[in-house]
Amino acid sequence: MEIVFATNNQHKLSELRRIVGERYNILSLADINCHEDIPETSDTLTGNALQKARYIKEHYGYDCFADDTGLMVDALDGAPGVYSARYAGPGHDSVANMRLLLENMDGKENRSARFVTVIALILNGEERTFEGCVEGEILTAPEGDGGFGYDPIFRPDGQPQSFALMSADAKNAISHRGRATAKLLNYLDQL
Numbered sequence: 799m800e801i802v803f804a805t806n807n808q809h810k811l812s813e814l815r816r817i818v819g820e821r822y823n824i825l826s827l828a829d830i831n832c833h834e835d836i837p838e839t840s841d842t843l844t845g846n847a848l849q850k851a852r853y854i855k856e857h858y859g860y861d862c863f864a865d866d867t868g869l870m871v872d873a874l875d876g877a878p879g880v881y882s883a884r885y886a887g888p889g890h891d892s893v894a895n896m897r898l899l900l901e902n903m904d905g906k907e908n909r910s911a912r913f914v915t916v917i918a919l920i921l922n923g924e925e926r927t928f929e930g931c932v933e934g935e936i937l938t939a940p941e942g943d944g945g946f947g948y949d950p951i952f953r954p955d956g957q958p959q960s961f962a963l964m965s966a967d968a969k970n971a972i973s974h975r976g977r978a979t980a981k982l983l984n985y986l987d988q989l
């Protein structure tokens with residue numbers, strides 16, 4: 799089965815393709831010749847995921863799914879949250895985002911945080927959402943350079959090291975996106 803994943807983020811695409819395996823042919827936005835910026839103007843993860851999926855369905859006609867992820871830090875009242883990609887400004891600069899987060903966490907004792915992913919699926923005229931979450935803590939300095947985004951400063955609970963030091967398979971097995979994707983696949987498998 800062919801389905802569009804409304805992203806051009808190569809890291810996310812390869813993570814997703816690895817999780818899904820041979821079962822589905824995941825097309826990217828580039829594969830369907832969509833090169834514009836898709837609006838993401840909601841103040842919730844679910845709102846943004848639905849907005850992106852609906853945009854692709856309306857403008858390109860494909861059944862598709864879209865995701866939105868936020869890193870919620872307790873000591874910062876849930877920030878950066880839905881604004882995780884643009885925390886340090888509109889440039890989507892991961893290094894600047896991490897630096898600002900570490901600065902804002904300076905001196906905070908409570909370093910607990912969680913990644914949350916919402917996937918919105920539009921298939922056969924129906925909309926559904928699937929949520930995945932991983933609890934962890936914000937490290938005091940980056941560890942490793944694997945993965946992407948905030949991976950070097952997030953250590954998931956029960957693990958000795960940051961996401962950036964884990965293999966792709968080990969991260970996928972416990973990550974927010976891995977868990978949301980497992981729910982998506984479980985749903986697709988039951989169709």
Ligand code: IMP
Pocket residue numbers: 865866867868869882883884892895945946947948949961973975
């Ligand atoms: P998006 O909604 O998936 O684009 O993610 C929003 C922000 O969270 C971006 O800055 C990403 O870099 C970051 N992010 C999303 N997923 C992950 C992840 O698995 N690890 C680290 N950062 C992530």
